[in-house]
Amino acid sequence: MNGPENVAPGDFRAVLGRFATGVTVVTTRSPEGDPVGLTVNSFTSVSLDPPLILFCLDLEAGSLPAFEAASCFAVNILGTDQEAVSNRFADPLAARFSANEFTGWSTGAPILADALAALDCTVHARHDGGDHVILVGRVQRLAVLDDAEPLVYWRGSYRKLC
Ligand SMILES: Cc1cc2nc3c(=O)[nH]c(=O)nc-3n(C[C@H](O)[C@H](O)[C@H](O)COP(=O)(O)O)c2cc1C
Numbered sequence: 001m002n003g004p005e006n007v008a009p010g011d012f013r014a015v016l017g018r019f020a021t022g023v024t025v026v027t028t029r030s031p032e033g034d035p036v037g038l039t040v041n042s043f044t045s046v047s048l049d050p051p052l053i054l055f056c057l058d059l060e061a062g063s064l065p066a067f068e069a070a071s072c073f074a075v076n077i078l079g080t081d082q083e084a085v086s087n088r089f090a091d092p093l094a095a096r097f098s099a100n101e102f103t104g105w106s107t108g109a110p111i112l113a114d115a116l117a118a119l120d121c122t123v124h125a126r127h128d129g130g131d132h133v134i135l136v137g138r139v140q141r142l143a144v145l146d147d148a149e150p151l152v153y154w155r156g157s158y159r160k161l162c
Pocket residue numbers: 023037038039040041042043055056057058060061062063064086087089090091092153
């Protein structure tokens with residue numbers, strides 16, 4: 001039996017907001033082949049052998065059906081100058097992709113040209129994550145693309161490393 005859950009949503013956000021993260025754009029393709037992607041900071045590494053990573057996707061996300069149908073996705077780690085990219089991929093109304101901005105590696109999931117680094121993954125597992133689904137990816141290819149500083153997210157705002 002679980003213990004009492006005295007967790008107010010505001011406290012949950014305030015506490016989790018103290019955990020500084022990087023910012024990524026996670027991408028895939030729709031069944032029609034169109035690029036799909038959103039800003040994600042729930043990315044984390046899981047396992048070195050085999051090479052696994054994960055991110056958590058909101059069950060309310062418009063891109064959920066594409067990620068549910070896809071057998072692959074890519075994680076693009078954003079640099080300090082990519083705040084506008086992060087905002088664009090978090091904006092429900094924005095046109096997120098422009099044709100010359102991305103390419104495809106092994107799986108065909110969009111790799112953003114200006115990302116700091118990227119991981120091209122096949123879907124290894126999907127797990128229940130409450131109001132999110134946890135997508136575990138098996139890394140097929142990865143590379144550092146730029147030596148710039150990372151974009152950091154902390155307490156609901158973008159930050160730079162000192
Ligand atoms: C810094 C930042 C981090 C985010 N992290 C996540 C995340 O980990 N998972 C998620 O589902 N949404 C996350 N979001 C919200 C989505 O990017 C946003 O809701 C987006 O519009 C969803 O797109 P979609 O509805 O087309 O799927 C984040 C937004 C920002 C600005």
